[in-house]
Amino acid sequence: MSTAAADAPNATTAADQARDLFRELTGTTPEGAWSAPGRANLIGEHTDYNDGFVFPFAIAHRTHVALGRRDDGRIRVVSTFDPVPVEIALADLDALFPARRDEIVEWARYPLGVAWALRQAAPAADVTGIDLAFASSVPVGAGLSSSAAIEGATASALNDTWNLGLDRVALARAGRRAENEAVGAPTGIMDQMASMLGEADAGIFLDCRSLDAQVIELGLAAAGLELLVIDTGVTHAHSTGGYGERRAACERGAEIMGVPALRDVSVADLARAEQLMDEVTFRRVRHVVTENQRVLDTVRTLREQGPTAIGDLLVASHASMRDDFEISVPELDTAVEASLAAGAVGARMTGGGFGGAAIALVAHDLIPQVTDAVVAAFAASGFAPPTIFTVTPSAGAGRDA
Numbered sequence: 001m002s003t004a005a006a007d008a009p010n011a012t013t014a015a016d017q018a019r020d021l022f023r024e025l026t027g028t029t030p031e032g033a034w035s036a037p038g039r040a041n042l043i044g045e046h047t048d049y050n051d052g053f054v055f056p057f058a059i060a061h062r063t064h065v066a067l068g069r070r071d072d073g074r075i076r077v078v079s080t081f082d083p084v085p086v087e088i089a090l091a092d093l094d095a096l097f098p099a100r101r102d103e104i105v106e107w108a109r110y111p112l113g114v115a116w117a118l119r120q121a122a123p124a125a126d127v128t129g130i131d132l133a134f135a136s137s138v139p140v141g142a143g144l145s146s147s148a149a150i151e152g153a154t155a156s157a158l159n160d161t162w163n164l165g166l167d168r169v170a171l172a173r174a175g176r177r178a179e180n181e182a183v184g185a186p187t188g189i190m191d192q193m194a195s196m197l198g199e200a201d202a203g204i205f206l207d208c209r210s211l212d213a214q215v216i217e218l219g220l221a222a223a224g225l226e227l228l229v230i231d232t233g234v235t236h237a238h239s240t241g242g243y244g245e246r247r248a249a250c251e252r253g254a255e256i257m258g259v260p261a262l263r264d265v266s267v268a269d270l271a272r273a274e275q276l277m278d279e280v281t282f283r284r285v286r287h288v289v290t291e292n293q294r295v296l297d298t299v300r301t302l303r304e305q306g307p308t309a310i311g312d313l314l315v316a317s318h319a320s321m322r323d324d325f326e327i328s329v330p331e332l333d334t335a336v337e338a339s340l341a342a343g344a345v346g347a348r349m350t351g352g353g354f355g356g357a358a359i360a361l362v363a364h365d366l367i368p369q370v371t372d373a374v375v376a377a378f379a380a381s382g383f384a385p386p387t388i389f390t391v392t393p394s395a396g397a398g399r400d401a
């Protein structure tokens, strides 16, 4: 069986690594330590840019930062990913981002971009220089948003240290702004909201239009359920065109329906939509419209019946992405089908598609069985072995020490 970050990730290790790295950098002990989690999306895919609903949760894998103040007005960042520190005067951040961001090594644009976005959000704040050392247990590029984790850890640490008094939504916005403008990645705000607002055994029901967020209890532990991530290892590098085509189809569909976004189309409107648009556009629209409804149904079902009852919604979400939105790949379909055949309550691909990971809701006792079945199904199809691990809905960003 192939389990990389199996079970509970070793949080102590990443926290220790951040502190050790800080000591190496400065020769001193850090003043404080903060961390923020990665996230997985339980349901609600390609609904975010349609002003719709998503339902992610923060995971136990976290990015840790050790912090110390310095008196020269400069900010220095270092990571176990790249031990070469990057340093700049805080006063120079405004000239750097976004115009000259290419001068900074990509990973450092995340924390420096957050510092820049926070200073723009709270320009009156009296800020000191800062040293930041990062270490993480969030796998990169597995669709678990290591980017939101480093943004959240930075935002939380600087908000406290600089006494900015920004709330969690403002910190999430700063993270998104860093990712969009300092890094240059055109992403939504779901990841940052999940990383900031997560709670143990809970999901974040987010309205991407109003940014209203509700913490919804999942009740997994009480139901004896766990969430498995099956990372196919298939990269979505070739997805750029496909992603753009899907977004364009959604915009076209909304325009034909005469609404600002597909969020404003209901399941009852679909019969009319089918008359008005070509077959492919209609199927794209149908995915988004039914997926929005499935998010609402998932939240209601959790409240009324508990997590064992949401399996069919997860399965329907996968079918919709496979057949209507056409963003699945054979590895993801295999992961879902093999999980279900081995007794998973529900399973679906998660993330943008064209590769990445699937998520499966599985009874605790069936984890080994489902894992073995997926590994065997991949081998039988000649696919490279997947990486399989559990993710535990966990607390959002905050101070640890």
Ligand code: ADP
Residues within 6 Å of the ligand: 063, 079, 080, 081, 082, 106, 107, 108, 110, 134, 135, 136, 139, 140, 141, 142, 143, 144, 145, 146, 147, 148, 150
């Ligand atoms: P993901 O799906 O993991 O969020 P992204 O491409 O959005 O993938 O973000 C990954 C990038 O974020 C990394 O390539 C790196 O530049 C940056 N990053 C994430 N975590 C860290 C870390 N602990 N230290 C330094 N850089 C990090």
Ligand code: MG
Residues within 6 Å of the ligand: 145, 146, 147, 148
């Ligand atoms: Mg990311």
